Amino acid sequence: MSAPTLPPEGASLLLEVKELRVSFGGQPVVHGIDFAIQAGEKLALVGESGSGKTVSALSLLRLVQNAEVSGSAILQGRDLLKMSEHQLRGVRGDEVAVIFQEPMSALNPLYTVGDQIAEVLQLKKGMTPRQALAATVELLASTGIPEPARRAGSFPHQLSGGQRQRAMIAMALASQPKLLLADEPTTALDVSLRGQILDLLSDLQRQHGMAVLLITHDLNLVRRFADRVAVMEQGHLVEQGGVEAVFSAPTHPYTQMLLASKPERNVVEAAANAEPTAPVLETQALRVSYPVPLPGLSGWFKKGEFVAVQSADLRIGTGQTLGVIGESGSGKSTLALAVLGLLPYQGSLDLRGSDWVQARKSGQSRALRQRVQVVFQDPFSSLSPRMTIEQIVGEGLLVHQPGLSVAERRERVVRALADVGLVDDPRRGGDWLQRYPHEFSGGQRQRLAIARALIIDPELLVLDEPTSALDVTVQKQVLALLQRLQQERGLSYLLITHDVDVIRAMAHDVLVMKDGAVVEFGPVTQVLQSPAHPYTRALVQAAA
DSSP, rough: OOOOOOOTSOOOOEEEEEEEEEEEEEEEEEEEEEEEEETEEEEEEOTTTSSSHHHHHHHHTTTTTOOOEEEEEEEEEGGGGOOOOOOOOHHHHHEEEESSSSSHHHSSSTOOOOHHHHHHHHHHHHHHHHHHHHHHHHHHHHOOSSSHHHHHOOOOGGSSSHHHHHHHHHHTTTTTTTTTEEEETTTTTHHHHHHHHHHHHHHHHHHHHEEEHHHSSSHHHHHOOOOEEEEEEEEEEEEEHHHHHHSSSOOOOHHHHTOOOOOOOOOOOTTTTOOOOOOEEEEEEEEEEEEOOOOGGGGGTTTEEEEEEEEEEEEETTTTTEEEEEETSSHHHHHHHHHHHOOOOEEEEEETTTTTHHHHHHHHHHHHHHHHEOOSOOOOOSOOOSHHHHHHHHHHHHHTTTOOOOOHHHHHHHHHHHHSSSSGGGOOOGGGGOOOOOGOOOHHHHHHHHHHHHHHSSSOOOOOOOETTSSSHHHHHHHHHHHHHHHHHOOOEEEESSSSHHHHHSSEEEEEETTTTTEEEEEEHHHHHHHHHHHHHHHHHHHO
């Protein structure tokens, strides 16, 4: 374990953690780590899933159920780990606030976001309901949410992922804490929003002298935001120091591995004068709209219209990847749902000579669906927790190839697990079949999701943020798997992402969307190296 890097002599020490140990049922998961945070400092705690970084941070406030915690955490002369529950309630949300990773589960679905923020202000600051409402609108406005007064009256499910995270940040900052524990605060956000949130946190930190303990696996974010970095591996703090020093000359092999885990491009490039491959998917003037209520009496008689995708033209050749990039609300996920036949659309959508409208009329939608499959962003929520791996991966065979026997279907399932690297030898893969999704890591679950999609031999895979929930090392492995499968099977990918590095590593062409419109389209090298549209330039610069 590396020695803790303390603040400079004479600096105001806000929090000093010594010999922090966390166990569950006698099994240690954090092994005596030491670190310190100066007032007004930004410290990043970095590591892969399971390294113990989130457990370490939340254990300081005893927010981890059934955890056995020992050591000391001195916050301005008081040991947080020796406080009573009543004393800790005065610290939580007031002196120390938390931004949780997943705002949809952290926010109460039964109350508006304004009510939830106002509750903090009334409890911690003694404001009246009217004062709290006005302060809530100001807080939401400071996080960049459009129409903050209207959004204050919205429920969490009525906001986008980025807006929910901003509301969570507004709630955490309501009491102007001395220390902010930010647990992956930008994981669900696109690159430009990440930059805005980081700039916001930096501004607030400077204005109020607030310290930030940032928990993340995003090294680009650490480089841009933090003053110091502490690296955790399997419950041990293996290296810490100034960001520039650690990133330029890492001493521990694990830190070196994390810094070397940037996605690598490994795709088959088309020859300079080669004829374009036959399109698997081609759209012309594709348009998707939703009915919306109109205000006033006119809303009683007719509906308005919100256009989510406007006149999108795109083409994906055989064995090619089209990357679609844009901010939250740009229309990229709506475009993916239309391609999957899950939303009505206008215009032309051609899938190897077929489209969803014709397929439904002729009763061929099941056959067409076999050609197009999807891998979702979060494998934990997209895999049924009540089904075994054999049932999950083999479900497509029951629908599309019902004539297979149980033994034949099981053989295909094991072969699919081997194809995605979960089983070394298909002859010994039966041990995996009766397990459930919760028994696997995040990277393994995403491989299961890919196996489920591939088992019916589709031609086109829609990849909806397939690596955004994964650590950098696991992300690199999954992208390498997708690259290999594309080369072996001639698969085509529609890749939806907000990660410019993933687009650079995977895509042949890239389509940039903003407010439902396609603002730029072309070969990935051309668009990312010499972007023509100001919005594309902003995305590329934000990812640098």
